[in-house]
Amino acid sequence: MKWYFMLNLKRVEIRWHGRGGQGAVTAATILAEAAIYQGKHAQAYPEFGAERRGAPVRAYTRISDTPIYTKAPITEPDVVVVLDSSLSSSIYIEGLKKNGILIINTKKSISEIKKDVSRDDIKIARVDATKIALEILKAPFVNMAMLGAVAKVIPVVDVMYIEEAIRESFRPKIAEANIQALRRAYNEVEVA
Amino acid sequence: MSEWIRIPLTSNYAAAYAAKDVDVDVVAAYPITPQTPVVERIAEFIANGELQAEMIHVESEHTALSACIGAAATGARVFTATSAQGLELMHELLFIASGLRLPIVMAIAARALSAPLSIWGDYSDVMATRDSSWITMIASTAQEVYDSIIQAYKAAEHSDVLLPAMVAYDGFMMSHTYEPVYVAKDRSIILEFVPKKKPSWNILDPDKPITIGAVGNPDWYYEFKYQQVVAMENSRSVLRQVFEEFSKKFGRWYNFIETYNMDGSDIAILTYGGLYGTAIEAVDIMKKQGLNVGTIKLRVFRPWPEEELLKILKSLKAVIVIDRAISFGAALEGPVAMEVLTSVYKKGLSTALHSYIASIGQRAVMEEDIIAIVKKSLELLEKGVVITEKPVYWGVR
Amino acid sequence: MTSHVKRLAGWREIPIGGAIIQPGNSAERFTGDWRVFKPVINQDKCVRCYLCWVYCPEPAVKIVDKPYKASSGREWKVTFEIDYNYCKGCGICVEECPVKAIDFIEEVK
Numbered sequence: 001m002k003w004y005f006m007l008n009l010k011r012v013e014i015r016w017h018g019r020g021g022q023g024a025v026t027a028a029t030i031l032a033e034a035a036i037y038q039g040k041h042a043q044a045y046p047e048f049g050a051e052r053r054g055a056p057v058r059a060y061t062r063i064s065d066t067p068i069y070t071k072a073p074i075t076e077p078d079v080v081v082v083l084d085s086s087l088s089s090s091i092y093i094e095g096l097k098k099n100g101i102l103i104i105n106t107k108k109s110i111s112e113i114k115k116d117v118s119r120d121d122i123k124i125a126r127v128d129a130t131k132i133a134l135e136i137l138k139a140p141f142v143n144m145a146m147l148g149a150v151a152k153v154i155p156v157v158d159v160m161y162i163e164e165a166i167r168e169s170f171r172p173k174i175a176e177a178n179i180q181a182l183r184r185a186y187n188e189v190e191v192a
Numbered sequence: 193m194s195e196w197i198r199i200p201l202t203s204n205y206a207a208a209y210a211a212k213d214v215d216v217d218v219v220a221a222y223p224i225t226p227q228t229p230v231v232e233r234i235a236e237f238i239a240n241g242e243l244q245a246e247m248i249h250v251e252s253e254h255t256a257l258s259a260c261i262g263a264a265a266t267g268a269r270v271f272t273a274t275s276a277q278g279l280e281l282m283h284e285l286l287f288i289a290s291g292l293r294l295p296i297v298m299a300i301a302a303r304a305l306s307a308p309l310s311i312w313g314d315y316s317d318v319m320a321t322r323d324s325s326w327i328t329m330i331a332s333t334a335q336e337v338y339d340s341i342i343q344a345y346k347a348a349e350h351s352d353v354l355l356p357a358m359v360a361y362d363g364f365m366m367s368h369t370y371e372p373v374y375v376a377k378d379r380s381i382i383l384e385f386v387p388k389k390k391p392s393w394n395i396l397d398p399d400k401p402i403t404i405g406a407v408g409n410p411d412w413y414y415e416f417k418y419q420q421v422v423a424m425e426n427s428r429s430v431l432r433q434v435f436e437e438f439s440k441k442f443g444r445w446y447n448f449i450e451t452y453n454m455d456g457s458d459i460a461i462l463t464y465g466g467l468y469g470t471a472i473e474a475v476d477i478m479k480k481q482g483l484n485v486g487t488i489k490l491r492v493f494r495p496w497p498e499e500e501l502l503k504i505l506k507s508l509k510a511v512i513v514i515d516r517a518i519s520f521g522a523a524l525e526g527p528v529a530m531e532v533l534t535s536v537y538k539k540g541l542s543t544a545l546h547s548y549i550a551s552i553g554q555r556a557v558m559e560e561d562i563i564a565i566v567k568k569s570l571e572l573l574e575k576g577v578v579i580t581e582k583p584v585y586w587g588v589r
Numbered sequence: 590m591t592s593h594v595k596r597l598a599g600w601r602e603i604p605i606g607g608a609i610i611q612p613g614n615s616a617e618r619f620t621g622d623w624r625v626f627k628p629v630i631n632q633d634k635c636v637r638c639y640l641c642w643v644y645c646p647e648p649a650v651k652i653v654d655k656p657y658k659a660s661s662g663r664e665w666k667v668t669f670e671i672d673y674n675y676c677k678g679c680g681i682c683v684e685e686c687p688v689k690a691i692d693f694i695e696e697v698k
Contacts (some may be wrong), residue, residue, distance in 0.1 A: 071466030292605035
């Protein structure tokens with residue numbers, strides 16, 4: 001299996017999809033923080049407007065080896081990360097670049113996801129982050145597990161720095177449990 | 193760079209860090225989207241002991257700035273922050289703060305004005321304060337927000353100036369975007385730059401009582417306003433010194449304006465705030481396409497940096513001004529375009545000026561939009577349009 | 590600006606921000622020339638009740654350590670006097686005096 005999809009890109013643009021309260025914004029931010037700790041350039045921002053538990057939420061991360069000047073929104077991401085597969089595929093697939101990557105939390109197989117999104121010009125990675133979160137965190141907080149999947153599939157940021165950023169953001173006990181979830185998703189993510 | 197740590201901060205948090213690092217004494221603010229995280233972070237700094245300051249909880253922005261005025265009148269170093277309607281509610285107090293010559297510093301997460309209700313970013317709120325005699329700086333990165341607030345205190349508190357200062361940045365696209373920012377590991381280096389001295393302004397002191405806010409009758413009012421004209425004029429040279437000293441001491445270079453790719457370009461895009469960053473990337477793309485265009489950032493709006501701008505403009509064939517607010521019914525409805533036009537006319541330059549309005553209510557402006565704007569202007573130049581009769585309202589349906 | 594108008598201080602010569610930096614300078618401003626009528630205390634009728642001193646808004650009623658012997662034989666340790674430098678002639682003291690001991694007479698200048 002080949003993991004290193006993105007190494008030819010100087011700049012990666014990621015869009016995160018979740019529901020309010022699932023932690024899409026936190027995941028987007030932690031990935032940017034980790035990139036910055038690693039000495040890279042990064043931006044992270046939430047979609048502004050609805051901040052309600054359960055409402056569909058988007059967040060964005062830009063990571064680059066060179067300084068990022070633009071403040072334009074990300075409309076055609078290289079990577080889409082879906083925290084909640086109950087969201088409509090037409091929403092999360094919108095604008096995903098040709099040869100882009102979809103990383104999704106689902107129990108479905110890759111061939112089933114392919115059918116859902118009806119695109120054959122993208123790469124798909126799947127992980128059952130809900131199962132991992134329920135087993136480790138005893139709650140469906142899937143964001144850090146999804147970050148583990150992202151770290152594996154597009155290794156633009158070292159896991160070490162992601163773990164550092166998690167420890168900066170959470171209390172020690174919660175941080176360690178989330179890091180465990182992250183590592184497990186890192187190992188379990190499947191790519192096609 | 194060992195005196196600095198590189199951390200991820202939004203522009204809102206960068207503003208809060210700057211307030212902490214200049215060791216403000218009093219903060220009075222009222223939360224409003226998208227400024228709220230500034231105040232939240234300062235409250236955290238006070239709660240965890242990183243900042244010894246008085247946080248005054250108020251019931252409106254009107255009261256917030258009133259409290260700031262009272263506190264500054266006692267000689268305290270004072271900070272506040274707001275957005276949009278909050279800034280409008282402060283409007284009458286803006287003139288009192290500057291009229292009383294109190295060096296208050298305010299961060300503004302620039303936001304569109306209601307109605308219809310918009311919580312999103314543009315510069316309608318900032319541009320509506322044009323004549324309030326506040327030094328006005330507009331940042332385009334979170335780093336610049338942090339640095340500009342520090343610089344603002346030094347300029348505002350200078351005895352030749354004594355005017356309040358505001359530092360604005362894009363609501364949301366900057367206020368909520370994390371970026372890498374170098375902040376002082378130990379704020380003593382910042383306090384060496386902006387030392388807390390005996391106040392240089394007239395303060396309320398029970399041991400040496402004075403009256404402030406007295407009547408200025410027709411025999412006197414005009415003289416006090418003229419003092420403000422002189423103070424604003426003085427702020428040019430003071431800001432110049434502050435930028436130079438900051439750059440030399442800390443190695444981050446600042447001026448009234450900033451330029452990118454101006455060598456060999458005879459057309460430039462002039463804009464402000466975060467949009468300048470997008471313009472830089474658009475310029476890079478155009479360069480690859482064989483189109484050599486430069487970009488200019490307006491970093492200080494008040495005092496208007498005429499000398500610095502004209503140095504660049506005099507050698508240009510055309511300047512494309514992208515405004516982010518509308519001055520309804522004005523001679524030219526782009527507020528910055530109108531100022532540029534005045535400067536160009538004053539010096540009799542033949543530089544063409546094309547005015548565009550964009551990003552109103554945070555309507556997205558992509559690099560492709562900026563490239564299309566440049567191409568549109570090239571067409572206008574070919575048609576012989578020197579000054580656009582009206583702004584081009586880019587992207588309106 | 591005509592030359593017979595007194596020249597006031599210019600912007601360079603006045604404190605910034607409209608601050609009044611000398612405390613208590615209202616004493617320098619004599620308001621006595623506002624009067625049309627002036628109060629005059631009849632020391633013989635006055636019962637030293639202090640009400641004029643309380644009510645005077647300026648304040649222009651002074652309590653002076655000057656003994657006074659009334660025609661009734663009563664001896665007072667203090668005397669009330671009007672400070673005409675500041676009395677604006679508002680007549681409140683005349684109105685409030687319970688024994689009508691203050692006359693209000695037209696000012697002759």
